[in-house]
Amino acid sequence: MEHGITVPAGPAHLKKQIPSLLEDAANLLSARMRALLVELRDEWKKLEEQIEGIDQELAQTATKEDNCRRLLTIPGIGPLTATALSAAIGNGTAFHQSRDLAAWLGLVPRQHSTGGKSRLLGISKRGNPYLRKLFIHGGRAVVARVNRGNHQFGSWLTRLEARSPRNVVVVAMANKLARIAWAVLTTGHVYSAAACT
Structure with missing residues (x-):
């Protein structure tokens, strides 16, 4: 908000807007802030993949017992x-x-x-x-x-x-x-x- 960038509340909105925020050269984000956003986006994606894997493992366990x-x-x-x-x-x-x-x-x-x-x-x-x-x-x-x-x-x-x-x-x-x-x-x-x- 300090740089005039707002994103509606909720993870779906943030996920949708991160690529456009990173590509927009006109916004006032520093290079370090852009790098931090990329790191956080990648970490988020990795966590979602881990959660999906655990969900699949639980579903398989539930069908076996x-x-x-x-x-x-x-x-x-x-x-x-x-x-x-x-x-x-x-x-x-x-x-x-x-x-x-x-x-x-x-x-x-x-x-x-x-x-x-x-x-x-x-x-x-x-x-x-x-x-x-x-x-x-x-x-x-x-x-x-x-x-x-x-x-x-x-x-x-x-x-x-x-x-x-x-x-x-x-x-x-x-x-x-x-x-x-x-x-x-x-x-x-x-x-x-x-x-x-």
């Missing part, structure tokens, strides 16, 4: 979540019921009881924060993308959205995904939309 293949049949669960959950809990038999897994992930409401009255608060956020974040992102994807008319989640999501804020709906969906994942892992069956309620 039986637990991960079954988890991938659940909407909102991709290779990253499938491999992380499988590595963390194996076949899920350490948990006696699906609610135990959801509680371990911190996707259940906290309770506060006083004077014989019990109040439900926000989620407990106990357990594995990385897996919780992955499930919440998966829940957000399902809420945003699932075809409400053709999927078992559709009517449940619509009813829940009518009475709850968006983030509550997302966390409820993440909780449901965790419970389905537990069922898929412990039974050894693939996910079936018809079996979900």
Whole structure:
């Protein structure tokens, strides 16, 4: 901005404008600044290639392992979540019921009881924060993308959205995904939309 050069916010805009910034001899960028931009652009490109390679490796790993293949049949669960959950809990038999897994992930409401009255608060956020974040992102994807008319989640999501804020709906969906994942892992069956309620 000191030299009158502005780029809209976001990596896509910057990636698009770097070549024209480097080629424009009329702008007031010094030779050192141009060299630094070239170095940063090359480093950025290398990081993107490394990320793409790791993503492909995770996808291959997920398709080779039986637990991960079954988890991938659940909407909102991709290779990253499938491999992380499988590595963390194996076949899920350490948990006696699906609610135990959801509680371990911190996707259940906290309770506060006083004077014989019990109040439900926000989620407990106990357990594995990385897996919780992955499930919440998966829940957000399902809420945003699932075809409400053709999927078992559709009517449940619509009813829940009518009475709850968006983030509550997302966390409820993440909780449901965790419970389905537990069922898929412990039974050894693939996910079936018809079996979900």
